[in-house]
Amino acid sequence: MTALLHVDNVSKRFYGFVALDDIDLEVQPGERLGLSGPNGSGKSTLVNCICGALQYESGSVHFDGHLIDGLAVHQRTQRGLARTFQLPRPFHSLTLADNLRIPLLYTVHARSGPMRSAGDLDSRCHDLLDMVGLADKAKRMPRDLTQVEMRKLELARAMAAEPKLLIADESMAGLSHSEVGDILALLVQLNERGITIILIEHIMSAVMSFSQRLAVLVSGKKVADGKPEDVVRDPEVVRAYLGE
Amino acid sequence: MNALKFSLIAIGVGLLVLAFAHWLKLDYFYFAGYTILQFIVLATAWNILGGYCGYVNFGSAAFFALGAYSAVFLHKLYPLPIPFLIVISAVVSGTVGFGMGYLTLRLRGAFFAIATLALSVVLQTLVVNWAYVGGSRGAYIIRPETIEFAGIQFNYIEYLFVLMLVLAVVALATTRTIERSQLGFGFATIRDDELAAEASGVPTLRLKLIATTLSGAFMGMAGAPFPYYISYLQPASAFGLEYTVNSIAMPMIGGTTSWVGPLLGAVLLGSLQQYATVTISSAVNLLIVGLMLVGFVILAPNGLVGLVQERLYRRRRP
Amino acid sequence: MDVSLDLLINAIAAGLLLGGFYAAVTVGVSISFGMLDIVNIAHPAFIVLGSYIAYFVSINFGVDPIVVSIVALPAFYALGAVVYQVYYAAFERRGQESLRGLAFFFGLLFVTEVSLILVFGVDYRYVNAAYIGPSIHIGLMDLPLRMLVPCLVALALFGALQLFVTRTFLGRAIMAVSQDQLALQLMAADPVRIKRIAFGISIATASIAGALLIVIQPVEPSVGREYIGRVFAICVLGGLGSMPGTLIAAMILGVVENLTSTFYGPSWAPAVAFGFLLLTLAFRPAGLLGR
Numbered sequence: 001m002t003a004l005l006h007v008d009n010v011s012k013r014f015y016g017f018v019a020l021d022d023i024d025l026e027v028q029p030g031e032r033l034g035l036s037g038p039n040g041s042g043k044s045t046l047v048n049c050i051c052g053a054l055q056y057e058s059g060s061v062h063f064d065g066h067l068i069d070g071l072a073v074h075q076r077t078q079r080g081l082a083r084t085f086q087l088p089r090p091f092h093s094l095t096l097a098d099n100l101r102i103p104l105l106y107t108v109h110a111r112s113g114p115m116r117s118a119g120d121l122d123s124r125c126h127d128l129l130d131m132v133g134l135a136d137k138a139k140r141m142p143r144d145l146t147q148v149e150m151r152k153l154e155l156a157r158a159m160a161a162e163p164k165l166l167i168a169d170e171s172m173a174g175l176s177h178s179e180v181g182d183i184l185a186l187l188v189q190l191n192e193r194g195i196t197i198i199l200i201e202h203i204m205s206a207v208m209s210f211s212q213r214l215a216v217l218v219s220g221k222k223v224a225d226g227k228p229e230d231v232v233r234d235p236e237v238v239r240a241y242l243g244e
Numbered sequence: 245m246n247a248l249k250f251s252l253i254a255i256g257v258g259l260l261v262l263a264f265a266h267w268l269k270l271d272y273f274y275f276a277g278y279t280i281l282q283f284i285v286l287a288t289a290w291n292i293l294g295g296y297c298g299y300v301n302f303g304s305a306a307f308f309a310l311g312a313y314s315a316v317f318l319h320k321l322y323p324l325p326i327p328f329l330i331v332i333s334a335v336v337s338g339t340v341g342f343g344m345g346y347l348t349l350r351l352r353g354a355f356f357a358i359a360t361l362a363l364s365v366v367l368q369t370l371v372v373n374w375a376y377v378g379g380s381r382g383a384y385i386i387r388p389e390t391i392e393f394a395g396i397q398f399n400y401i402e403y404l405f406v407l408m409l410v411l412a413v414v415a416l417a418t419t420r421t422i423e424r425s426q427l428g429f430g431f432a433t434i435r436d437d438e439l440a441a442e443a444s445g446v447p448t449l450r451l452k453l454i455a456t457t458l459s460g461a462f463m464g465m466a467g468a469p470f471p472y473y474i475s476y477l478q479p480a481s482a483f484g485l486e487y488t489v490n491s492i493a494m495p496m497i498g499g500t501t502s503w504v505g506p507l508l509g510a511v512l513l514g515s516l517q518q519y520a521t522v523t524i525s526s527a528v529n530l531l532i533v534g535l536m537l538v539g540f541v542i543l544a545p546n547g548l549v550g551l552v553q554e555r556l557y558r559r560r561r562p
Numbered sequence: 563m564d565v566s567l568d569l570l571i572n573a574i575a576a577g578l579l580l581g582g583f584y585a586a587v588t589v590g591v592s593i594s595f596g597m598l599d600i601v602n603i604a605h606p607a608f609i610v611l612g613s614y615i616a617y618f619v620s621i622n623f624g625v626d627p628i629v630v631s632i633v634a635l636p637a638f639y640a641l642g643a644v645v646y647q648v649y650y651a652a653f654e655r656r657g658q659e660s661l662r663g664l665a666f667f668f669g670l671l672f673v674t675e676v677s678l679i680l681v682f683g684v685d686y687r688y689v690n691a692a693y694i695g696p697s698i699h700i701g702l703m704d705l706p707l708r709m710l711v712p713c714l715v716a717l718a719l720f721g722a723l724q725l726f727v728t729r730t731f732l733g734r735a736i737m738a739v740s741q742d743q744l745a746l747q748l749m750a751a752d753p754v755r756i757k758r759i760a761f762g763i764s765i766a767t768a769s770i771a772g773a774l775l776i777v778i779q780p781v782e783p784s785v786g787r788e789y790i791g792r793v794f795a796i797c798v799l800g801g802l803g804s805m806p807g808t809l810i811a812a813m814i815l816g817v818v819e820n821l822t823s824t825f826y827g828p829s830w831a832p833a834v835a836f837g838f839l840l841l842t843l844a845f846r847p848a849g850l851l852g853r
Contacts, residue, residue, distance in 0.1 A: 053439060072449075073442035082443070089440040091433050093501065102433055105426050107445030141557070161445055300664045347844050354601040357664050358794045359843050361603075362836035365791055369833035380829070485787065489672050496665055531676040538669035541662050542652040 002065060004029045004165055004196050005050070005081075010059030012042075012049055019045045020056070021220040027165065027198060032191055034211030034228065035200045038240055041217040043200050044086060047169050051083050052076045064164060077103075078110050082163035086170045088150040090142035096153060097138040100125045103161035111162075125160075132156045132186060148179045155186060165196045172203055180206055208232070216240070251417045258409040266402065274401045278473060280514035281408040282466050286487065287494035287506035288415040289462035293455045294492065295500030296419075296428065298435030303344070303360035304491035306367045307337045307460045309482035311467025313371055316383045316477055320376065326407060326469055333468035334461040341460020342453060349452045368483040382478035385471045404469050415462050419503040431455060432501075463491075486530060490517075493537040499549025508548055571702050573824040574817055579709040581816025583774055585809045586716030587789060588796040589723060590767040595794070596803040597740035598757055598764075600649065604667045606786035606793060607674035608765055612638065612772020613687075613781045614678055620689045627689045628715060631773030635766050642765025645670070646758045671786070678783040686780035694777060712774035719770055723763075724805050736760045740803055788832050795839035 003026040012020040020042050027033050037043055048054040050061055052073040060069050068076055082103075091099050104121060129135045132152040134145075142150065151171050158166055168187060172180045184206055191197050201207050207214065207228070214228040218240040224231045231237055265273040286304060293299050311333035318329055348359040372380045390397045422428045430451045433441035442448055471477045490513065498509025513533060520529035544551055587609060594602045615634055616627035653663045693707035727733040739756045775781060796815055800807030815835060823831045 051443065053442075072447070073439070074445050074447045077443055077445040085440065085443075089437045091436040091440065093432055093436050094429070098429065102429060102441070102446065103444040105429065106447070110445060139560075157444060294661070298661050300661050302668070347840065351843055354595075354664065355798075355843055357601070358603070358790075359840060362791050362795070362839045365788075365836045366833050366840070369830060369836075373829055485672070485784075489668070492665060492668065527676055527679050531673060531680065534669050534672035534676055538666060538673060541665045541669060542648070545662050 003027060003062075004031075004064060005198075006062040007046070007050065008060045008062065010046070010049055010056045010061065012045055012054060012056045019220050020049065023059070023217075023220075023222055025215060025222065025225070027196060029164075029196055030191070030194060031196055032187075032210055032212045033196075033198045034207040034214040035198055035217065036202065036204075036207055036214065037217035040219075041240075042220040043217055044169060045220075046217070047083060047167050047200065050167070051081060074106070077161055077163075078107050080162075080164035081167075082158040082161045082165070083167040084151075084154040084158050084169055084171055086173070088142075088154045090145075090150060090153055090157075092142050095139050095141060096129060096134060096145075097122070097125045099142065099153060099157055100128050100160045103157055107161040128156045128160050131159070131189075133182075148175050148182075151175070151183065152186075155183070159190065159195075163195060165198070166190065167198045167200065169200045170202065171199075172201060172206055184210055204232075247417045247421045250420060251413050254413045254416065255410065258413065259406075262402065262405060262409070271399075271401070274399070274405045276515075276518045278401070278405050278408050279518065280510060281405070281412045282470075283490055283494060283510040283514045284412040284507055285408070285415045285462055285466040286491040287498070287510045288412075288419050288503065289459045289466070290491040291495040291500055291503075291506045292419060292422070292431075292462075293452075293459040295495050295505065296422070296431035296435065297452060297455050299349070299452065299455070300357045300492070301360045301456075301459065302357055302488055302492075303364040304463055305483045305485065305487040306360075306364035307341065307463035308467040308470070308487050309371065309479070310337045310340060310367065311464030312470040312477060312482045313377050313467075314464065315468045316377050316385065316471050319385060319471070320383075326404075326472065330407070330411070330465050330468045333464040337464020337467070338457045338461030340464075342457040344460070345453045345456030349449060349456065364483065364488070368479055371483075372479045378477065380479060382476055383471065384476055387472050387475050400472075404473055407469055408466075411462075411465055416503055416507060418458070418462075419506075423503055427451065427454070486533075489530070489533060489537070490514075493533050493540075495547070496545075497536055497540045497547055499547030499551075499553075501546060501553070502549045505547050505549040568702050569824065572704055573821050575703045575705060576709060577817030577820030578813055579705065579713040579816070580778075580820055581813035582713030582716045583709070583771075583778060584792060584796060584816050585812035586712070586719050586767065586774055587771045588793045588808055588812055589720060589805070590764040590771065591793045591797050592800075592803070592805055592808045593723075593736075593760055593764040593767075595797055596808075597736060598760055599740070600646075600761065601664055602667050602761075602764070603664070603790055603794075604671040604674060605764070605768060606789035607671045608638070608641070608768035609772045609775060609789065610678065610781060610783060610786040611674055612769040613776040614682060614772075615769070616773040617687045617689055617776055617781070620691075626691055627773045627776060628691075628711075628770070631769045634769045638769040639762040639766040642762035643758050645765065646761035649761075650754060650757070671790075675783045675786060682783070684782055684784075686782045687776070688780040689776050691777060708777055712777050715770070715774060719767065720805070720809060723767075727805065732756075732759065788835075791832070791836040791839055795835045795842065799838060799842050 005027040007023055007025040010020055010023045011018070023046060035043055045054065049056045052071060060067060062068065063076065063079060063081055068079070091102065101121060104124060126135060126138060129138055132155060134149060134152060134156065137145070142153065145153065155168065155171060172183050175183070180203060187197055187199065187210065199207065199210055211228050213226065214224070214231045215222055216224040216231060216237050223236045223240065224234045286308065290301060290304055293301050314333045314336045315329045318324060318332060344360065344363055348356050351359065371377065377383055388400050391400050391403045430446050433444065433446050434448050434451060438448055470482070474481070494509030494513050495506040497513060498507065499505025513536070517529045517533065520532060540547060546553070591602060591605050594600045594605065612631055612634070616630045619625055619630040620627040649663065649666065653666065693711045695708065697704050697706040698710070727737055735756050736759070739753050792815065796808055796811045799815070800811030815838060819831050819834045822834050
């Protein structure tokens with residue numbers, strides 16, 4: 001089975017600082033991959049490189065069988081690669097419903113032609129908001145939302161793009177135990193519909209319960225990649241988190 | 245209400261006002277009215293890139309002057325009726341807008357703004373050194389006294405007024421249509437968060453280029469009749485900073501997120517300036533514009549329309 | 563075109579002197595834009611304000627204009643601190659710097675210029691000083707003191723600031739705040755206070771630059787506009803945040819501008835700076851020595 005995403009020897013430097021060192025990573029279609037690592041290990045940098053927000057010095061990224069190196073961010077999204085941001089970045093001058101309308105208009109329509117009438121569009125936005133439990137706030141503005149609601153909006157917006165692969169970048173940071181459960185359930189639901197998911201997270205309980213496979217980055221290098229229960233017992237991983 | 249209906253109603257209102265002034269023989273009205281309509285076009289044009297997309301443009305005077313000088317150039321070459329000049333100016337300014345956008349839109353917002361200022365000065369220097377259009381000595385265009393339509397003699401200034409009225413309506417109808425369209429939503433996301441917009445599939449560079457081209461084209465159109473209005477065109481007046489500052493201040497005071505904002509700002513600020521120039525002095529009137537700009541930018545960043553929208557939103561929320 | 567060696571050498575020499583002066587004009591923006599990321603396009607207007615203050619005191623009380631500007635330093639510093647405080651409270655804290663901040667400074671530029679027109683009128687003003695007039699001769703070169711003295715003062719200003727930024731705690735804190743605010747906070751230094759001090763210094767340099775300007779050329783309220791492009795062109799060409807880069811870029815611009823002016827006519831000079839700027843932005847936005 002060809003991998004949906006293949007990161008091939010990608011390296012990224014910021015002037016003197018090596019953020020990513022020869023990263024090699026594969027994600028199979030339908031998989032639930034966890035990506036973890038201490039702060040500053042390069043997880044977000046890797047996401048930015050995969051999505052096209054950053055350019056990398058060497059290596060290449062293949063998505064869905066195609067090389068995507070030269071493509072702009074919006075082109076990668078249109079091919080089915082979606083992401084959420086660590087700190088939610090909603091469109092603050094648009095209502096929640098309109099926030100979701102954007103990926104529908106610009107990604108789904110661009111991909112398969114405008115099939116939807118205005119009414120269809122509205123109901124699709126409503127369905128998405130309903131899925132994350134924000135349907136009653138459709139006409140509100142993002143500034144009226146709580147932290148967890150903003151993260152749900154982030155996820156809903158990424159889902160609106162009907163991606164093949166969703167990268168959830170620390171969607172659960174700072175949330176309570178039950179809130180983490182909510183988001184996790186949502187991600188599992190998405191995966192069951194066939195969406196491949198990369199979960200980037202610190203909260204080990206979430207990562208462990210969610211991931212079929214776990215990769216760990218430490219100081220820009222991938223130090224582990226395998227079954228979650230094996231990875232957490234890997235001495236190098238333990239050393240990275242707990243010190244010598 | 246679709247764009248056509250809106251345009252017809254707006255033109256109807258304008259013509260009614262015109263007929264009223266014609267009947268009262270208020271000549272000053274045409275001059276003041278022309279200026280305000282011109283500012284409506286400039287403010288609306290600026291707002292497409294500055295308000296909707298969030299990319300501040302200091303080059304308004306350059307595009308306006310480009311339109312004016314295109315008209316002068318063509319007038320010397322082969323005099324054409326003004327509507328043709330307007331279209332040609334639109335194409336020239338729009339193309340330059342596209343070119344400028346292509347060179348500078350990849351830059352961060354601040355660099356883009358400075359680049360537009362740089363372009364403005366480069367264009368001015370080129371024009372000052374170009375003898376064919378008069379250079380620094382300026383160019384004279386003889387404005388005819390009257391013009392004939394359907395057998396009736398109209399004052400030429402009334403003709404210019406109507407032309408500018410049509411332009412203003414076209415500009416307003418265009419921005420109103422954009423606002424409600426997919427393009428308008430795309431612009432809003434660029435303003436709000438460009439990276440998130442890209443991640444949602446919005447082709448930001450393409451949209452920004454559309455915005456600069458449209459914005460430049462409308463500004464050029466506003467400039468095309470100017471040489472006829474003023475009869476003597478000089479680089480210093482065509483490239484004057486007051487066009488730049490007004491095209492920024494009017495939308496920011498009126499409101500940058502809606503087509504109503506530039507209209508409101510242009511009418512209010514334009515009228516205020518006409519009054520101040522006549523009663524006090526033109527320098528004081530510019531001071532007022534500057535102070536109002538600073539005040540609004542600090543206190544009411546979304547302008548008057550923004551204040552109203554905010555009030556309505558809060559009242560709707562329980 | 564008949565290019566005599568004499569003319570060429572003098573054009574280059576004058577260009578270098580001009581470049582030194584441009585460095586003084588730009589150093590304030592080097593701090594505010596290069597280090598603090600604040601697009602203060604009103605800086606040239608503050609310089610012109612400095613010129614008029616130097617003019618007013620010099621003409622009415624007979625004091626040397628450069629001396630006036632040094633005495634006026636605390637006032638300009640205070641002005642800078644106030645402007646920064648407003649900017650911070652209105653924009654930086656709310657995270658809306660780009661559009662609003664630019665419009666704010668543009669408004670300030672405009673208000674300053676028009677106020678000067680209202681107070682002083684649009685006539686050109688100039689000062690008298692012992693060094694305006696005579697020149698010194700070195701070989702083929704003819705160096706007017708009216709350009710040499712400002713250049714030397716500019717270099718002194720530049721040197722003082724460079725020392726300040728690299729050798730004092732406050733100076734290094736300012737460099738630090740441009741690179742990592744959080745780290746600075748963790749070191750128990752208040753970033754807002756540091757930035758306010760830096761911006762105050764930035765505007766204070768405008769006082770001196772203003773005096774130098776009116777020594778070099780007659781001044782009227784709108785001359786600031788020509789300098790907007792020059793200042794940002796130098797900043798960008800030199801690389802944001804690099805003071806040595808700013809000096810080199812200023813010299814280069816001064817020479818190229820003066821050569822253009824001498825051989826092609828002064829009406830082309832404004833286009834040089836802006837042309838440089840556009841080219842740099844299009845092809846090498848990081849500048850010569852940028853970070």
